[in-house]
Amino acid sequence: MAYRDTIAKPADLEQETETTVKDLELIRMYQLMLLTRILDSKILSIQRQGRIGPYVPCSGEEAAMVASALALKPEDWMFTSYRELGSHLARGLSVDLVLAQLFGNSNDLLKGRQMSNSWGSKALNTVPTAAPIGAYLPVAVGVAIAAKTKGAKIAVLAYLGDGGTSSADFHSAMNFAGVFRAPIVFLCRNNGWAISVPVKKQTASETLAVKAGAYGFTGLRIDGNDSISVYQETRRALEKARAGDGPTFIETLTYRLGPHSTADDPRRYRSEKEKEEWIEHDPLKLLRSELEKRGLWNDRLEKEETERIEKIISLSIEHQEHTPPLPADELIFEDVYSQIPWNLLEQRSELRSLSARRS
Numbered sequence: 001m002a003y004r005d006t007i008a009k010p011a012d013l014e015q016e017t018e019t020t021v022k023d024l025e026l027i028r029m030y031q032l033m034l035l036t037r038i039l040d041s042k043i044l045s046i047q048r049q050g051r052i053g054p055y056v057p058c059s060g061e062e063a064a065m066v067a068s069a070l071a072l073k074p075e076d077w078m079f080t081s082y083r084e085l086g087s088h089l090a091r092g093l094s095v096d097l098v099l100a101q102l103f104g105n106s107n108d109l110l111k112g113r114q115m116s117n118s119w120g121s122k123a124l125n126t127v128p129t130a131a132p133i134g135a136y137l138p139v140a141v142g143v144a145i146a147a148k149t150k151g152a153k154i155a156v157l158a159y160l161g162d163g164g165t166s167s168a169d170f171h172s173a174m175n176f177a178g179v180f181r182a183p184i185v186f187l188c189r190n191n192g193w194a195i196s197v198p199v200k201k202q203t204a205s206e207t208l209a210v211k212a213g214a215y216g217f218t219g220l221r222i223d224g225n226d227s228i229s230v231y232q233e234t235r236r237a238l239e240k241a242r243a244g245d246g247p248t249f250i251e252t253l254t255y256r257l258g259p260h261s262t263a264d265d266p267r268r269y270r271s272e273k274e275k276e277e278w279i280e281h282d283p284l285k286l287l288r289s290e291l292e293k294r295g296l297w298n299d300r301l302e303k304e305e306t307e308r309i310e311k312i313i314s315l316s317i318e319h320q321e322h323t324p325p326l327p328a329d330e331l332i333f334e335d336v337y338s339q340i341p342w343n344l345l346e347q348r349s350e351l352r353s354l355s356a357r358r359s
Contacts, residue, residue, distance in 0.1 A: 021228050023296055029070060029227055030287050030297070031305060033062040036086035037284060038309050039095060043102065046317065047262050052102045056082045056117045060257035063283035064189045064224040065159075066090045068252075071235035072157055077125045077147075079140040079158040081133075082117040083189070083256075087159065091124050095316045105323040111335070112326045134160060134167035137186075141173045144182035148244075155241035156184040157234070163194025165211065166202050174249070178215035183241035185234065186212075186249045189224060191256045196269040212249035224252025225283040228290070254283070329355055 021029075040059050047055045058065065065086030072078060072091065080087055088098065100107035101119055109121055110128055120128030127143075130136045140158035147154050164170055165188065177184050188208055192199055205211055212219025218237075222229050230252060237248035255278040259266050266275075291297035333340060333348045340348070 021231055023294060025070070025231075026228075026287070026291060026294070027296055029067055029231070030284070030291055032066045032070075032090050033086065033227070033284055033287065034305060035095075035309050036062045036066060036089055038306065039089075039098070039313055040085055042310075042313050042317070043099075044258070044262070051321065052116070053104075054116050054262050055102065056261045057258040058083045058085050058256065060278065060282070061189055061191060061224070061254045062086050063227040063230050063287065064187070064252040064254045067227040067230035068157065068159075068187050068234040068250075071231055071238055073154070073238075075125070075152075075154050076238065077127070077140070077143050077154065077156045079127050079129070079136050079143075079156065080119070081129055081136075081159055081161055081164065082115070083161065084159050085117070085119075088119045088126065091121075091126055093119055093121055093124060093126070095312055096320065097121070099316050099320040100323065103320045103323070104326065105320060106326050107320065107323050108326070111331055112328070113331075132167075132169075134164040134169035134173070137164070137167075137169050137173035138176065141176045141180075141182050141184055144177070144184040144241075144247075145180050148180070148183055153242050154183065155238040156182075157187060157238065158184060159187050159189065161194065162188060162190040162192070162199050162202065162208060163197065164188070165208050166194065174212070174215040177247040178217050181244070181246040183244070184247045185237040185241055186247065187234065188249065188251045189254055190251050191254050193256070193260070193266075193270065195260045195264060196266075207251060209249060209251035212247075217247045217249065219249040219251065221251040221253065224254035225281050225286060227283060227287045255281075257282075 037059055040057050043055055044057050046052055061083065065084050066089070069078065069087040069090035078087065078091055085098065096107065097109060098119060101110060101114070102116055104112040110118065114128050115131055118128045120126050127136065127139070137158055137160060140156050144156040160170065176182065190199065190208055194202060207221050209219035209221040220233065222233050224230060233250055237250060240248060257275060257279065288297055329351055333344055
């Protein structure tokens with residue numbers, strides 16, 4: 001937990017007026033974080049039962065995801081890696097659509113074409129991720145530059161993990177963002193481990209945030225389990241981007257309580273003591289404590305909200321698990337051309353004839 005001890009903010013942000021988080025906003029933030037934690041746990045459970053494919057859990061990182069996404073405006077764009085379940089929920093993606101993507105059924109917005117945890121929605125301005133680490137970051141910068149060129153007063157929020165900072169695409173994205181003063185905020189969830197590789201073996205830099213200086217823009221490191229801080233700093237950075245004042249890199253210090261993915265066993269490379277120390281700094285525990293201080297939350301509300309969420313999830317799993325699968329044969333001809341060319345029409349017709357004979 002030692003790398004949390006060097007949290008610092010650049011002087012220019014320290015001087016800004018504090019962004020007030022209202023009571024109702026805090027309650028909504030906590031509800032979404034609780035939803036993320038419970039849904040994440042339930043998805044992990046059904047994956048272990050063999051009912052869905054591989055899954056990338058996110059418990060422990062809810063503040064970095066939910067609080068930052070709530071700082072976005074509807075017209076802004078969001079790019080994520082494969083761990084930001086909470087960001088998608090905060091953006092407005094329903095539990096049904098989250099699960100439909102994991103089951104890969106006919107309700108899936110992406111038509112079963114993406115790996116697990118690759119949520120996206122055209123209606124919500126959220127772009128599905130790419131499997132190679134960091135590969136979507138230059139695309140996110142491209143969207144930001146396009147918005148600036150068109151004069152659109154929007155911002156882009158792009159998430160990555162600490163491991164993503166070791167990719168070549170991270171360098172390309174940061175360099176283009178700095179040169180073109182793109183209206184983008186990079187939010188790095190530094191959870192200490194890139195699968196089994198600790199941060200200290202990924203970089204010789206004192207922090208990840210300091211890397212932004214080499215590209216000519218602001219970098220700051222904050223407590224990623226402090227929901228209010230995450231929301232305030234992300235909102236300031238997004239406002240700065242929309243105003244034409246360039247990009248920001250935010251390093252949020254957090255911790256994944258579970259495995260990197262369902263194919264991982266974290267006990268092989270990190271200690272239980274380290275995990276226990278971070279449990280004391282659980283983002284849900286911290287925010288609930290703040291709500292209770294303000295007289296906004298109690299045990300009764302916690303029980304009611306938990307039961308409500310569990311019911312929604314159970315009904316959604318039942319529905320999505322029994323939703324018909326995608327018509328895979330037909331899908332291979334769709335979403336490539338605006339008008340399907342003659343040769344593919346012939347192939348589709350032939351495939352339909354073969355399918356009819358098989359049935």
